[in-house]
Amino acid sequence: MVELKQKKMPVSCRKETKSVTDCLLELEDVSIICIGPASCLRTFYFQEGELDILDHVFLCQLDQTDYLTGDIYSKLEKTVEQAVLLPDIKGIVLFAGCSDYIIQTDYDSMVLELEATYSLPFFQIWRGPIAKCQHNSKEEIKEIANILADKKPRKHVESEKEIFKLPVLASDIAGVASLIEDWNCLRVLYTPGSCTDSFADNSLLAKQSNFYYTHFSDIDLSLGGTSDILSFICEHHDGKEDVCLMGSPLNHFVHGDYEELSESLKMEDISVLPFITEGFEEAAIGISKGLMDAGNYFLENETKERTPKNQINLIGFTKLTLGNIINIDELKEKLAWNNYELNVIEGNLRDAFSSILAGQVNWVVSEEGLDLAKWLQKNYQMPYIVDLPIGRLGFERCIEQLTPFCDIQLIDRDEEVRDIERTLQNKHVLLLGRPSINEGLEKMLQLEFECQSVTSRTYLPTENLAYFYQDKAVGFSTIEELAAEKRSYDIIIGDSAYQKGCQFYFPKASFIPLNDGVVSGSVSEKPMSLTGISGNNWLTSFL
DSSP, X not given: OOEEEEOOSOTTSOOSSOOHHHHHHTOOSEEEEEEEOHHHHHHHHHHHHHHTOGGGEEEEEOOHHHHHHTOOHHHHHHHHHHHTTSTTOOEEEEEEOHHHHHHTOOHHHHHHHHHHHHSSOEEEEEOSGGGTTTOOHHHHHHHXXXXXXXXXXXXXXXXXXXOOOOOOOOBHHHHHHHHTTTOOOEEEEESSSGGGGGGGGOHHHHHOTTEEEEEOOHHHHHHXXXXXXXXXXXXXXXXXXXXXXXXXXXXXXXXXXXXXXXHHHXXXXXXXXXXXXXXXXXXXXXXXXXXXXXXXXXXXXXXXXOOOOSEEEEESOOHHHHTTTOOHHHHHHHHHTTTOEEEESSSSHHXXXXXXXXXXXXXXXXXXGHHHHHHHHHHHOOOEEEOOOBBHHHHHHHHHHHTTTSSOOOOOOXXXXXXXXXXXXXXXXXXXXXXXXXXXXHHHHHHHSOOOEEEEEEXXXXXXXXXXXXXXXXXXXXXXHHHHTOOOOSEEEEOGGGHHHHHHHOTTSEEEEOOOTTTTOOOOSSOOOOBTHHHHHHHHXXX
16 A cells, blocks of 8 residues: 655654665765666765765766666766776665666666676665565665675776766756745655655755655555545645645656546545656756646636736746845835835745736746746736846846836835946856856846856756757856866856866866755755845955
């Protein structure tokens, strides 16, 4: 029978009982290659930082196409090429999860081929509850330790190539979770059990009591568990709250039927908002699709007629993606000076969408909100602007764009700007952020710091994300790719995950950290603001 559990503690809290992952990470003299979708691998990034073992752990991220074509070996081999460079290792462990177990990826053949190629012992260990019935992974790890105890470390071959590993980005599951973070709804994640670590990016959600997730073995999987989930939701639903159903990579392989479950719940007078997440895609894609799912769900029966009021809808903001860029309370205060309300489309989505059609204009602050804005324009003739107001002139610029659609003007409250002794007129700046953030920073640099030499790059480690941003971004997947461009920079602005590599390849450049929750997860609980004067002062403080 499928078991449903309640998530009560932050995901970052370590359990007293050691997990398979804990045992494996304690194994000495080995390189560990963790294999799987983004949602499965994201947690290892946090554990690496917590245990300071970044050098020993390598991440091999797989997407739907890799599993569909079965061409896992080519990606794995690229990761192995990095892992074997680690000095004084005795072996390499391939650490695979539920997705590979379900489709029965043939790692035994891969191990034999890799051992023949690299003359090094290779081992494979399963993680996740689905494999527990057939494999005692903790005991297998002990056996590996015993096998390697008497072996001599592989002779280290010096390599001129420095490797600076970048994190797996937050998944679509984490993106949707951030979209509904402050909403008092009943959340159910359909997963074997281990995918709850996807919420390491959302500490507030992990603490909330109305978050549940499924937990089952391979036997439960073969029998199916939709009826158990249905019974559970009916039992725990209070008759008033909304139900949000999210999926994990499991849905991709077993074709979880959201529609059937939703229809069954409707017969019980329970409406469900299904977010079609699978854990393969990144947070930005999850938020974009999640906003569209919510729009179709809440506006399904709305008429085309609207009665706008003094309201502006802000679309594309979540604490995970822009929580360290925009202070929403500050924006609300600025618009309140003009007797306008700001309706932020995140958190309590029922409240946000109940009044969205009353907005005079939609203000899109990221690519994640663009599809919803276009949909609202097509179906409800709602205009929209796209701009992230970074810097002293950023808010002024946005006000000018909003003016044709609403009666609003800039009101100066005598905010102070720090005097700077010099401009950045002769400096070359590299921006390493998502497109909307890069664009906002570039406008501030050009208009407020006289910097006309700005290069923007976006971390695009997967084809899914590159397709999502399309022509909005020039991408990179490694720091080495940036170095290969043979450009020199005076200043680099980006997430702290890029800092070590950038300082190695661009030693003369000053690095200014601007952490992105989707990349490093390091988002302050108290949001800073780069909006208006604050953005100008923030950059000035580093000069």
